[in-house]
Amino acid sequence: MQIAKVRGTVVSTQKDPSLRGAKLLLLQFVDEEGQTLPNYEVAVDSVGAGVDEWVLISRGGNAARQVQGNDKRPIDAVVVAIIDTIYVENRQIYNKKSQDR
Amino acid sequence: MQIAKVRGTVVSTQKDPSLRGAKLLLLQFVDEEGQTLPNYEVAVDSVGAGVDEWVLISRGGNAARQVQGNDKRPIDAVVVAIIDTIYVENRQIYNKKSQDR
Amino acid sequence: MQIAKVRGTVVSTQKDPSLRGAKLLLLQFVDEEGQTLPNYEVAVDSVGAGVDEWVLISRGGNAARQVQGNDKRPIDAVVVAIIDTIYVENRQIYNKKSQDR
């Protein structure tokens, strides 16, 4: 999985019927120091992530379809977790609480 | 999924029999600010996308085969939605209507 | 799918038994203007493509196995179509006939 930051949302009315009701988040990848990278991904959210939160994104259709409700959707990326903390060599480099405003 | 702009079409008569009737779109990736990127993809369209529209593209054969009619096709990319609007941190950065000519 | 140009063939006698009879093409990717890119791929051909022809290549094992005869092969790339024409914004940028010598 990759670490990404929720930046916004994508809205579509003309889409594959299976996508009705799917919340599409625009995610920007970040490196493990929290620097934003130029890459982004649009993923289906099923954990209730909001703007500025750091999440784990899982890619590939086979992975995406394991999430309940996604099993027939033609999607290749899902948000599988909202990150609380990241530790590198026992040093805490990210903490969701200290980011909240 | 990635955001891409429809640039054109690809036509083929000598192809895998399962691809008969499939509309093949040439898509160019755009970044979240709408700048076109050098990468492109040829994808099967099933939502009726036209030239210059912004779409969501889903990649990987497992994802592509979830779209009705594609379940036996040897394809690795499909257009799954035409984008209406993109919001980044509650700012609207793309609106299909204001792009229409 | 990606656009590629057939450059040559790869021959192997010591291989997975399922690959017997498979024709392995060496393909070089081209961008949508026809410029050759440094990347290449070896793919199984099932549409009868020849050297210098432009083809569509589909990648990922799940996609590759949809082609008849490939369903048990450990392959990750197949040629699914020989391209006749490519249109970008209604301008024809490639035509197989005008390339033939």
Next chain:
Amino acid sequence: MQIAKVRGTVVSTQKDPSLRGAKLLLLQFVDEEGQTLPNYEVAVDSVGAGVDEWVLISRGGNAARQVQGNDKRPIDAVVVAIIDTIYVENRQIYNKKSQDR
């Protein structure tokens, strides 16, 4: 599979229910000479890997779900082995024992 070094852990409480109990490791890729690369991956551990160990990481949801306990998880990366030694042209370039402190 790719060679990576265990750097730390990622903790999440709000996540896909299937991920309960999964240990999420932050892994940094290394090249075959052991130089750390800028890329990282978050993977589920099932072999008991610890910080600073070199491991093999397997990616893609279809691969990840072959590990016992992962068959219904929406994950795209798993640690499948802790590396003992790496030989290049019969020269030993990595040995876990000589790295232990």
Next chain:
Amino acid sequence: MQIAKVRGTVVSTQKDPSLRGAKLLLLQFVDEEGQTLPNYEVAVDSVGAGVDEWVLISRGGNAARQVQGNDKRPIDAVVVAIIDTIYVENRQIYNKKSQDR
């Protein structure tokens, strides 16, 4: 598939149980002119490839599991063929025999 050169082996005792008996090769990618590229991959060998041989590597778990004995292994890369010859536009650019010492 990609063309790679066998560089060495990776040894692991603490690993997913399904990997017992699997031979793990360290492979370095080469371009079609035989120049070694910085990328490498660790793949399961089932065709008996040795150091310095050129092979075809197939990636993606779905492809890897088509090889007999691999159907339950959490792997994402396999060696599927040892290359004898490569032809580009009818010119032979690689011949295994002339490489043997």
